[in-house]
Amino acid sequence: MKELQYPFDSHYILQKKKSLRRSLLSDGSARFPKKIAVLGGSTTSDIVRILELFLLDQGIEPSFYECEYGQYEQEALFPGDDLKAFQPDLIFLHTSSRNIRNWPEASDTPGVICQKLADETSRFQTIWNSLRDHFHCPMIQNNFEAPFFRLLGNADCWDLRGRSHFISELNRALEAYAREHEDFYISDLNYTSADFGLSRFSDPYYWNMYKYCMCLDAIPCFAHSLASLIKAIFGRGKKVLALDLDNTLWGGVIGDDGVSGIEIGQENGTAQSYYEFQQYVKQLKSLGIVLSVCSKNDEENALEGLNHPEGFLKPDDFAVIKANWDNKDSNILQTAQELGLLPESIVFADDNPVERDIVTARFPGIAAPVMDRVENYILHLDRGGYFEPASLNEDDLKRAQMYQENKKRDIERAQFSDYGEYLSSLNMEAEIGEFIPMYIPRITQLTNKSNQFNLTTRRYTPDEMEAVMNSPEYIGLYGKLTDKFGDNGLVSVVVGHIAGDVLDIDLWLMSCRVLKRDMEYAMLDALAAEAAARNISVIRGYYFPTKKNHMVKDLYESFGFTKISEDENGSTVWELNTSGYTSKNRYIRLL
Amino acid sequence: MNERQILERLNYVFRDVFDDESIVLSRRTTADDIEDWDSLEHITLIAAVEAEFHIRFKMHEVSTMKNVGEMVDIIAARAR
Numbered sequence: 173m174k175e176l177q178y179p180f181d182s183h184y185i186l187q188k189k190k191s192l193r194r195s196l197l198s199d200g201s202a203r204f205p206k207k208i209a210v211l212g213g214s215t216t217s218d219i220v221r222i223l224e225l226f227l228l229d230q231g232i233e234p235s236f237y238e239c240e241y242g243q244y245e246q247e248a249l250f251p252g253d254d255l256k257a258f259q260p261d262l263i264f265l266h267t268s269s270r271n272i273r274n275w276p277e278a279s280d281t282p283g284v285i286c287q288k289l290a291d292e293t294s295r296f297q298t299i300w301n302s303l304r305d306h307f308h309c310p311m312i313q314n315n316f317e318a319p320f321f322r323l324l325g326n327a328d329c330w331d332l333r334g335r336s337h338f339i340s341e342l343n344r345a346l347e348a349y350a351r352e353h354e355d356f357y358i359s360d361l362n363y364t365s366a367d368f369g370l371s372r373f374s375d376p377y378y379w380n381m382y383k384y385c386m387c388l389d390a391i392p393c394f395a396h397s398l399a400s401l402i403k404a405i406f407g408r409g410k411k412v413l414a415l416d417l418d419n420t421l422w423g424g425v426i427g428d429d430g431v432s433g434i435e436i437g438q439e440n441g442t443a444q445s446y447y448e449f450q451q452y453v454k455q456l457k458s459l460g461i462v463l464s465v466c467s468k469n470d471e472e473n474a475l476e477g478l479n480h481p482e483g484f485l486k487p488d489d490f491a492v493i494k495a496n497w498d499n500k501d502s503n504i505l506q507t508a509q510e511l512g513l514l515p516e517s518i519v520f521a522d523d524n525p526v527e528r529d530i531v532t533a534r535f536p537g538i539a540a541p542v543m544d545r546v547e548n549y550i551l552h553l554d555r556g557g558y559f560e561p562a563s564l565n566e567d568d569l570k571r572a573q574m575y576q577e578n579k580k581r582d583i584e585r586a587q588f589s590d591y592g593e594y595l596s597s598l599n600m601e602a603e604i605g606e607f608i609p610m611y612i613p614r615i616t617q618l619t620n621k622s623n624q625f626n627l628t629t630r631r632y633t634p635d636e637m638e639a640v641m642n643s644p645e646y647i648g649l650y651g652k653l654t655d656k657f658g659d660n661g662l663v664s665v666v667v668g669h670i671a672g673d674v675l676d677i678d679l680w681l682m683s684c685r686v687l688k689r690d691m692e693y694a695m696l697d698a699l700a701a702e703a704a705a706r707n708i709s710v711i712r713g714y715y716f717p718t719k720k721n722h723m724v725k726d727l728y729e730s731f732g733f734t735k736i737s738e739d740e741n742g743s744t745v746w747e748l749n750t751s752g753y754t755s756k757n758r759y760i761r762l763l
Numbered sequence: 764m765n766e767r768q769i770l771e772r773l774n775y776v777f778r779d780v781f782d783d784e785s786i787v788l789s790r791r792t793t794a795d796d797i798e799d800w801d802s803l804e805h806i807t808l809i810a811a812v813e814a815e816f817h818i819r820f821k822m823h824e825v826s827t828m829k830n831v832g833e834m835v836d837i838i839a840a841r842a843r
Contacts, residue, residue, distance in 0.1 A: 187811045190782030217803040381822055388810045 176229045177541065178396065178555045182389045189221050196228040201536070202719060203233035204631070206406060209260035209307075210236055211244035213271035214385040222391050226399035230408055231537070241383070244271075248299040251306050261633070262402065263303055264312045268361060268385035269319060269339060276333045278323075285332050293345040300349070300356060308635040310405050312357045312398070315343045317365040320374035354613060354634055357401060357562070364397045365390070367555075400557025406631070407620030410539060410558040413456060414507060416522035417467040417474055417495070420543060421453075421485065422446050426477045427469055437482025445546040450484035452550045457489055460568030461559050462511060462575055464492040466503045466520070471495040491575035500527050501534040511575070512684030514623065514720060519558045521549070565614045567661035577658035578685065584657075595689060595759040598655040602691065603763045604698040607641035607648040614662045615650055618683065623720040626681040627713065627727065632667075645670050647702050651695050653686050653760070660686050664695050673709045675699075680713070680727075693756035696731055700753045712736075713746040731756070764842060769816075769835050776811050780804065790832030816842040 175184060175192065185192065206227075210216050220236050227234045237258040239247040244265055247255060273292060276285045296313070303311055319328075319335040328334035343362060350358050365373040368390045378384040386394060403409060418425040423435030423442045435443040436450070457463050463485075467474050474495030478487045487493065492510050494503040500522070508515040516537030522528050528540035541552045561568065581598070588594035607615060616634045623629065632640075640648040651664035663686045667679035677699075682692055703711055713728040725742075729735065733746035774788045781799050794800040800808070809825055812818075812834065818841045820828075828834055 183811075183814050186807055187776070187779050187814070188782075189807070190780070194782060215803075218807065377822070381825065382806050384806075388806065 173229050176226060176396075177539075178552060178557075179542065180392060180396070182392045185222060185225065185392045186218070186388060189218075189225060192225050193221075193228070196225065199536075201231065203228065203231050204406065204408075205233045205235065206261045206402075207258060208234050208236050208402070209239075209255060209258060209263045211239045211247050211263065211265050213242055213244045213265075213267040214379070215241065215383045216266050218384075218388065218391050219266060219395060222395040223399055223402075226396050227402060230399060230403040232403060232406060232408065245295070245299060249302050251302075256306070260307060260309055262310050262312065262405065263307060264359070264398070264402075265299070265314060266385075267314050267316075269316045270379060270385045272316070272338075272342075275335055276338050278333055280333060282332050285338070289338065289341050289345075292342055296346070297349065300353075304355065308355075309633055310355050310357060312359050312401060312405075313346060314359045314361040315346050317361050317374065318370055320370060320376070354563070357405065359398050359401060361394070364394050368393050396555075397557065400560045401562070403557075404560045404562040407562075407617065409560060409562075410461075410519045411513060411517040411621075412462045412464060412507070412511065412519065413453065413553075413559070414464045414466045414504060414518050414520050415453065416524070416527065417465060417469060417477055419523045419546075420521055420549075421450060422477060422480070422483070423546070426473045431473075431476045431480055434477060434480065436477075436480055439482075442546065443482070445549075447482070447484055449546060449549045452553070454485055454489060456553075456559060457572050458569070459559065459561060459564065460571035462571060463490045464507050464511075465490050465495060466500055466507065466522070467495045468497055468500070469495045488576070489572070491572070491579075499530065501531050504531055504535065504538070512624075512687065519553075519556070521553065563613055563617070565617065567614055570659070570661065574658065574660060574685065580657045581655070592759070598657070598689070598759070600653060600655045600689060600760040601763055602654075602694050602760045603652040604649060604694060606702075607637065607650060609638075609641070611650050611662060612637050612641065615648075615665050618662060619665055619679065619681065622681040622683065623718070624684055625687065625724055626718075626721050627677070627724055628679055628716050629718050629721060630679050632679070640667055647675065647699070647706075649695060649698055649702070651682075651691060651698075653689065653691050655689075664691055666695055666699055668699065668703075668711070670706065670708065673707060675703050675708045675711045677711065677713045680724075690757055690759050692727065693731075693758075694760045694762065697755045697757050698762075700748075700750055704750050704753070709750055711748045711750060713748070715744045715746070717742040764839070766835055766839060769838050769842075770831075772815060773812065773831065773835065773838075776815050777808070780808050780811050788831050790830065790835060792831040793829065812838070818842050 210220055216238050220238060224234055237255055237260060244267060274288045276288060300311060316339045318339060322328035322336060324331050324334045328336040330337055346358055350356050373386050373390045375387045378387045415421055423446055424433055426434050436446045437443045465474060475487055478485060492507045494507055504518060504520065505515055508518060515535040518538050520531050520538055520540045521543055523543045532538055532540050539556065539558050541556045543549055585594050612634055616632055616637050619632050640646040647668040649666040650662055652662050653660045663683040665679060665681050668675040668677045713733055715725060728746035733748040736745045736747050738744045770788055777786050777788060778784055781797060809820060813820060816838050818838060824837055
């Protein structure tokens with residue numbers, strides 16, 4: 173929804189929040205329900221109402237629990253029956269500098285201040301530990317914004333007695349905790365308040381009148397940043413940046429100006445702005461975001477521009493290049509298909525609002541940030557929060573390389589007339605085993621991001637995956653696949669639940685990067701072997717249809733399962749006897 | 764700006780904030796007359812009215828305002 177896209181009009185959002193909510197809820201899009209508990213140290217009412225709008229816009233349908241005013245600590249240490257019954261998927265601690273108990277005083281010795289800092293830190297740690305013990309779900313904690321006055325002026329930041337210094341030290345403690353705990357995330361209130369403008373943000377009027385720790389106008393900016401984090405935690409971040417070329421990656425139109433006429437490099441302010449933008453885009457790639465080109469140009473000209481000696485990006489940086497005169501929405505669809513992803517995973521960066529409208533009209537889930545002036549390109553992409561990661565793992569960092577390797581596989585494929593021979597030639601090797609702690613983050617990430625090759629679309633938190641790993645009643649299998657071109661990383665997850673001598677498959681998914689390589693057969697062989705070892709006689713598979721997983725409708729049939737039932741929604745149940753099972757994997761060597 | 768004009772503009776703001784096209788304000792309208800007008804929505808309402816008329820209410824005015832009529836009087840006195 174355009175009104176909720178950065179840069180948004182805060183007044184408008186605040187004033188129209190009710191009708192915006194009504195529009196979002198009636199737009200017919202499917203959303204994932206999530207339960208969010210908000211424990212506030214200040215008024216949370218409009219924070220929650222506006223957060224809801226941004227989450228709805230991101231495909232999440234939240235229901236909220238708000239504790240009694242200011243009771244964040246009490247509720248965390250002694251959760252009430254209502255909070256327990258709510259069973260949150262996520263807990264958000266909305267605290268701020270207004271909740272600091274003991275500020276340093278001018279007369280305090282360093283020892284006293286050290287103790288005050290330790291006390292404040294341990295107060296919060298006790299809160300987090302209590303919440304973890306009771307709820308085992310992700311927690312988001314605001315860090316602390318800078319004080320709105322500096323008694324010591326510029327010295328407030330380094331003098332131990334300065335409140336600014338105290339806040340910095342407290343934030344360092346929060347950051348250390350975040351680095352050490354996978355289920356704990358920081359909502360960077362410190363950054364958002366600075367970005368908004370600290371003096372307006374912390375206008376005491378709103379605290380004294382309404383007990384809001386920020387001015388009303390800041391609420392949309394704050395809520396938007398928080399929503400970006402929440403959507404990342406639930407695996408709803410975007411995966412691809414599709415870029416236009418003319419006046420997006422360089423100044424000018426290469427078809428008209430020629431490669432020597434476009435502005436990119438060090439020559440003048442404009443050229444340097446585009447260069448800096450190219451550098452930013454390359455940094456996104458290093459986080460595992462896939463880059464593509466979607467430009468109305470002859471391919472020759474497009475490549476010439478990308479090979480400009482003073483450019484920072486090169487043709488090789490892009491997994492897909494679409495430079496032609498077709499409509500951009502068709503190109504975007506093809507780009508998505510070639511990458512094995514859904515169009516909704518794409519952020520489309522184009523300076524032309526008409527092109528943006530064409531693409532978003534066809535694919536409402538695509539984000540197309542406002543790209544008005546090159547000076548604002550980085551700002552708008554960054555504040556949009558499209559690619560914010562909840563965590564980064566090895567597979568993310570190598571993703572661009574993986575797409576590169578896929579291109580080589582496709583070229584090789586074209587040289588074989590027999591598909592089986594092609595698969596043999598890949599020299600594939602798979603590591604398939606029961607969950608281990610090191611892979612839990614990646615297993616969880618893949619589980620929450622996979623939509624197409626996903627039989628049940630069941631989502632798990634890291635805690636739930638750990639429970640699967642540790643429980644004798646569950647079988648959790650991961651699969652990693654390598655071939656002569658490179659490592660695909662962790663690409664498949666299977667979770668089964670044992671009841672007597674039956675194994676119910678709760679989860680079966682695979683990354684679309686490795687479709688048609690027979691990896692699913694290797695996983696099935698491993699599951700069957702594991703089941704037999706535990707004297708399970710029947711494996712039961714389930715398929716729950718969604719808008720996105722049609723491709724696996726008959727997967728269990730292809731495995732040799734027998735259909736037991738089908739309901740009016742198209743959900744199917746299948747069974748396989750483990751006795752007499754024969755291996756189905758022919759081309760992958762098991763490590 | 765006369766009182767009728769102020770009331771008309773206020774009406775538009777109220778309809779927006781409460782997402783209710785059926786609202787018709789009079790000087791005598793109070794929070795009891797509009798279902799969702801509680802102390803928390805009052806905050807949004809005040810902010811919206813301030814933005815519409817480019818004024819700031821004083822703190823004590825926000826908490827002691829008894830009906831729309833009193834709001835209109837303050838706006839008439841303060842808005843340019």
